[in-house]
Amino acid sequence: MALDLERHREMLRQCSIAAALETVGERWSFLILRGAFNGLQHFEEFQSTLGIARNILSNRLGRLVENGILGREPDPTDRRRVAYRLTDKGLDLLPVLLSLRQWGEKWISALPSNPVLVDRATRRQIAPMAVRDADGRMLTRDELEWLDRSELEA
Amino acid sequence: MALDLERHREMLRQCSIAAALETVGERWSFLILRGAFNGLQHFEEFQSTLGIARNILSNRLGRLVENGILGREPDPTDRRRVAYRLTDKGLDLLPVLLSLRQWGEKWISALPSNPVLVDRATRRQIAPMAVRDADGRMLTRDELEWLDRSELEA
DNA sequence: TGATTAAGTTGCAATGTGCAACCTAGTAGG
DNA sequence: CCTACTAGGTTGCACATTGCAACTTAATCA
Numbered sequence: 001m002a003l004d005l006e007r008h009r010e011m012l013r014q015c016s017i018a019a020a021l022e023t024v025g026e027r028w029s030f031l032i033l034r035g036a037f038n039g040l041q042h043f044e045e046f047q048s049t050l051g052i053a054r055n056i057l058s059n060r061l062g063r064l065v066e067n068g069i070l071g072r073e074p075d076p077t078d079r080r081r082v083a084y085r086l087t088d089k090g091l092d093l094l095p096v097l098l099s100l101r102q103w104g105e106k107w108i109s110a111l112p113s114n115p116v117l118v119d120r121a122t123r124r125q126i127a128p129m130a131v132r133d134a135d136g137r138m139l140t141r142d143e144l145e146w147l148d149r150s151e152l153e154a
Numbered sequence: 155m156a157l158d159l160e161r162h163r164e165m166l167r168q169c170s171i172a173a174a175l176e177t178v179g180e181r182w183s184f185l186i187l188r189g190a191f192n193g194l195q196h197f198e199e200f201q202s203t204l205g206i207a208r209n210i211l212s213n214r215l216g217r218l219v220e221n222g223i224l225g226r227e228p229d230p231t232d233r234r235r236v237a238y239r240l241t242d243k244g245l246d247l248l249p250v251l252l253s254l255r256q257w258g259e260k261w262i263s264a265l266p267s268n269p270v271l272v273d274r275a276t277r278r279q280i281a282p283m284a285v286r287d288a289d290g291r292m293l294t295r296d297e298l299e300w301l302d303r304s305e306l307e308a
Numbered sequence: 309t310g311a312t313t314a315a316g317t318t319g320c321a322a323t324g325t326g327c328a329a330c331c332t333a334g335t336a337g338g
Numbered sequence: 339c340c341t342a343c344t345a346g347g348t349t350g351c352a353c354a355t356t357g358c359a360a361c362t363t364a365a366t367c368a
Contacts, residue, residue, distance in 0.1 A: 180355095181355085181356075182356095206357090207356070207357045207358065207359095208357095208358090208359095209356085209357080209358090210355090210356065210357070213355095213356095232365075232366070233364080233365060233366090234364065234365045234366070235365095
């Protein structure tokens, strides 16, 4: 039992993917974030647009706040209301969200989703998320290789 | 009940994030994929390196195969063995995996993870996953805007 | 032929999820 | 100022998912 927990924690320390999933990998968490990115802020908004059960929503919002991904700010003009807003840490999940969305669009739904993210200046859609080299050139899969960190160039 | 299911399906059709999560959002699925990207192929390899319960692993591998993310190929030289290998659809999840990993590295574990993905030619690490415009220029958050698809430029 | 290995399956206990009803503080209307 | 309503929860209970350990089955090895 203690062993099992220990093992789990050990993994979390080693693998940032496991660590990330620990905080945003639960069912509904990502969809809540998608909602937040699209402007949802209030409990009832999330509840009605996602159709999620109230107790689960309450639990997930609490965890996202605990983990510093959402901020929880009571509205000073109506003290019943609470605004949940993405923190910098939360906003930084945008590449994950976009990658996942583009993958889903390409391989599953085939229907382009809405709304769409554009460059404010040019009004043109952003590029697909892709692996690039340090100079920003797109890399194909056969140009990539896994390397042990110790063998990295200086 | 039928209503609820219908509503769910409706959402899946509309939102590619929900659709994507339906196939890769279950507990362990992403960690299995991480393993696959790092070269794991066999049941016992996944089981021992991830420490996942055998029945769950069996279930997840099955679902990933069903969804066309992993292929299941019996080894012709040892008919006990089965190789699970990423399909093109699976390999295309690399941006999602890398984004998530980089986010975890930046905001949670703070420890750089291993191994590292490099450009095979230059041996240099790939760039952080970022939102870019159509020409590959990185965009900051305040340069971005959500737009209804109907208002897109031609 | 007997031991070992790869890839599962099964039974059961613990945990997580979903629904509906309820609760509480604050606001709005008369 | 008293009643109704609203925002954001909590609670109780049924059902589904997860996790562990033991077992199975087919193939290979000694």
